[in-house]
Amino acid sequence: MVTGVLGIRWYDCTVTGMEAHAGPTPMALRKDALQVATRVMQEVVACAHRHPPHGRGTVGMVHVHPNSRNVIPGEVKFSIDLRNASDADCEAMDADIRAVADRISKETGLPIKIDLVSSYPAQPFNADCISAVRRGAEQLGYTHMDAVSGAGHDAVYMARLAPAGMIFIPCKDGISHNEIEDAKPEHITAGCNVLLHAMLERAGT
Numbered sequence: 001m002v003t004g005v006l007g008i009r010w011y012d013c014t015v016t017g018m019e020a021h022a023g024p025t026p027m028a029l030r031k032d033a034l035q036v037a038t039r040v041m042q043e044v045v046a047c048a049h050r051h052p053p054h055g056r057g058t059v060g061m062v063h064v065h066p067n068s069r070n071v072i073p074g075e076v077k078f079s080i081d082l083r084n085a086s087d088a089d090c091e092a093m094d095a096d097i098r099a100v101a102d103r104i105s106k107e108t109g110l111p112i113k114i115d116l117v118s119s120y121p122a123q124p125f126n127a128d129c130i131s132a133v134r135r136g137a138e139q140l141g142y143t144h145m146d147a148v149s150g151a152g153h154d155a156v157y158m159a160r161l162a163p164a165g166m167i168f169i170p171c172k173d174g175i176s177h178n179e180i181e182d183a184k185p186e187h188i189t190a191g192c193n194v195l196l197h198a199m200l201e202r203a204g205t
Helices: 033-049 087-108 127-139 154-158 185-203
Strands: 002-005 007-016 056-058 062-065 075-084 112-120 147-149
Touching: 002 154, 007 033, 007 087, 033 056, 033 062, 033 075, 033 087, 075 087, 087 112, 127 185
Parallel strands: 002 147
Antiparallel strands: 007 075, 007 112, 056 075, 062 075
């Protein structure tokens, strides 16, 4: 039974340093944007660990300029994806990563800019729909558990229009959104049968 979907905050982060030749520039005089950016990237992961149990922190895109073998990076742009189970938790993570970035900027002297580009509120699912799914699993004799979805789904948008719920089934090794994702036919069948029972209950039949 999926009880809801995590709130999502997407950011673009830019660290500005100074391009210089890798050979003649002494280490103490460098303004290496990539070295500073990696500190912020590590803090994205650490931020998620500081906001359990549903905190998530990911850096999925990195652009280094000028991206040359023998040039100290002068600018790094990267994405930040923060997620948590409530809007308050997402706001706390936002304040956390901004405070850390500000501290790193002061320590290194390099500007760090964090821009919020997208925000998706946490979406709890309808209690009656969740209960209908739970009863369907129990009637069919299936083991079940409550879970919060870390990924956004169409059901998030449906929930803004009408009562909505969602069903997860097991995947091998818990892997999803990957080409090696693998679900057994019997688990797919079980999920469909639970959905059928829940729909019949909601329809009053």
